Amino acid sequence: MTSQESGDSNQEILLKRYEVQQQLGKKAGRRTLLTRDLQTQELVVVKILSFNNEFEWNDLKLFEREAETLKALSHPAIPGYLDYFELDSPNSRGFALIQSYIPAKSLEAQLEAGRSFSEQEVKELAKAILEILKYLHGRQPPVIHRDIKPSNILLTNRSGNSVGEVYLVDFGSVQTIARRSSTMTVVGTYGYMPPEQFNGRATPASDLYSLGATLIYLVTGQHPGDLPQIDLRIEFEQVANISSGFRIWLRQMTEPIASKRLTSAEDALQALEQPGNATQTQRRATISTVSTVEKPLGSKVVLNKNVNFIEIIIPAISSWKMFIIVCFLFPFMMLPGLSTLFLIIALASDLDSLRIFLIIILFLFLVCFLGKILYILPELFGEMRLRITRQKISQTSNLFGIEHHRPLLSLKQNVTQLERTQFKINRPCLIIWAGKRNNYKIFANKLDSFSVTTPELNWLTHELSDWLGLPITEE
Template identity: 40%
Template sequence: MVSTSTLQQPRLHNRYSIQQTLGARLGRRTLLGYDHSRNCQVVIKYLCFDDPLQPSDTKRFHEEITVLKILDHPAIPTYLDSFEINEHGYVGLMLVQAYIDGQSLYAVINEQKTLAEPEIRDLARQILDILDYLHNQRPTIIHRDIKPSSLVLSQTSNTTPGKVYLVDFGLVQRAGTTEGIGEEPILISGTPGYRPPEQLGDRAVPATDLYSLGATLVHLATGQHPNQLPQRGLRILFGQELGHMSRSLKAWLRWLTQPKQHKRPLSAQAAIQGLAQADKIFVPSHNHLSLGNLSQRFQRAFLETMAPADTQLKIFEYSQTLEVVLPPQGWKTKPFCLAFLQTMTGVVGTWLIFQSFRYFWPQLIGFWQHLLAIVVSWGWTHLSLRFGYQGFKRTLTTLFQQVSIQLLPDIILLGYRVPCRPVDYQINTYKQDIEDIDLQPGGSTITFHLRNNRTVMGKLEYVLPALDLGLTPSEISWINNILQLWLKHKAPSV
């Protein structure tokens, strides 16, 4: 039913009446209108030429129109019309879309509504479905501004948050296109708190939208803007604020909000798959990871998100091999200081023995005294040189030696790697020949119990000590989780 006030409003483009302003910022207005031809409410986006605009503003508006014309998804408001206008006090461009009767997620937050975990998961699945559609367009379409105010709930209930719509495509970008024209400066796109680091350089990939989604979900789950949450470097810390959420969901959100884009899901579909299997990733009774039949690339990406903060351990993937590399301990560690002290003790000891020999030699008389001096000096020199040489080897070890753990589908290789030398393997065995890989709760040593070992030494029991390698308890636990995952993962049949 059309109200009397609407009928009395001047009609723009001979068909649209303006009912109210929904939002406004410099150069742009979002208006609630009525389409007299279709007899329905519409949303009209208005780019005002009377406001100071940049050439990029008009370019973005035309890009938004171009993209919306080709989109056809039930959760994206339908494109209806666009035109240039200069009447009834309106001068600029207008874009008309279907009106969604609902409220933005930003309004939900302002009402201090607490969303339970099932609601967060449901919202995540719906939004990921929209992003999957956008990212699979050719060329790929990237929204670049996912945030609570860009998402509208059509309705709410006591059990589910309702249907979600993605709106506000003002920063949309198609892959392969650029923002700048000629010598125009690059502008920072996105909204602070929700944009990932790469958007500071105006770069965007599908993983950019996934980060923004993760930050949006964190805001919904915590009730706190991402900028208000504690941070370590560029990583958002929200574990304590999400104490009421499951460990698996928190891990999944950490995956989405990784500062480095290559550590996030490769696609919206990968994020959907990860969310569906998140409850299987952790086995709470054993505190081990279990990724089932997920791809190795997903394993690496997820395992990196579970790495302890500030760890120097690295994970590499190549030719069906997952490699964990423990870097050298370096010179700022206690083992290096002790090894260097041992080396210098050996050098100084040798020098003192040599000086003592030179001092006492002329004072000796007789053959036997000289022979005894030679034997004693040689013995002490040998011990001092050996002591210093061992310290020198330990010094080089702390500076250059890496520990490499290579996990093939059915083989494990563990060895010490030093530049310019072949790897010194301590373990080379099939998965079926491993009796157990054990890390006692609260312990700092991983013990390998083997039935067969194809190395030169062939030891059937090997220990990987955290203290000797300069690892923290959380790092040795993380390595153990990776090993347990590999041990449980069934090798693909050939």
């Protein structure tokens, strides 16, 4: 196939049919042109991949995949496939993809022109894109866009309170899960790509992250890549004037760990339309949004975590606490000797009633002494281990390799709340509620139990909140 080109570049005609009107975009060996189909007199978009100095074979693979994907799709909010052909002329060699033209400006162009979006408009736009993603991710195999960003979302026909008709374009980075290979291909746009995409891997949840980052751009007016990040998490709350429910939803959409992110467009839609939880309306919820609480210097508490589990190990109490407890127990430690002395006196005495009384006192003293020793042994020489996996939560005390569960195991799905409270003066406590009755506690500044310092409790509270994706409630 050939292309014709006149002396005026504006009169370039491809394949004697597509008359170039203007250039819409250009990057690394690619051009996007607005053309008029001389047969139908309709405007169409022609994307050209040229064989030039910037050409790479991976570009051709992505270009062919885009054409193949668009050909299989049929959705009113996605450009329609029209044709695909090879260009072979002295002035232009490569491939061309023809698709329908949508007369609309991108989100990026509208923001640069000064348009602002209310929270309601941003939510309406989010729902429209999620409906498109439901269609794409519901295909067999699922289709992952991998490059959702403001310049790839078009808006038209704005009227009244409606944000307008929403379109998703540019499938040049598209991937189908069935086509995954061992060769990693990193595509996307910095600031809008989730961490796993930098490793060449993408899932439907990756598109949710990109959509969330795009919405953050709308509510802040700043590109996500320009906002501060802590542990790969976009810190947008301080510059976003939005409701707390929508702020939490955006946080869930842009979780850097894919397993903690909203996993499907259906879940994201449901969470957006039904925010909040009736069981928490009586409590004041706060989320750590400003900074991450660091582990206190000198802390002996061990924290292990990855995407599959979080584990907290609290070691035996410190030496100064042990000294206080030993002083407290000293009278009890003296009881066996005193009781033995009393017993000798009783045995040497002829008074049977005194003998029986002293024997009973000795027995009671021994029981109390042994009970107290058994109670504090784990605190003196053992460790407490709190472990939460994707399936369950457990808290055990370990003494000489013997584990004791207190309380019994619970399912992780039953964990509903992190409550920070005060048991007594200067005794902060974190309670992890697993159902209505079962709970797991971590104390601070308590002598007679496994405990941590208040700074350590603050650190552990925020680590658990981050891993579980739950707010910290205060009673």
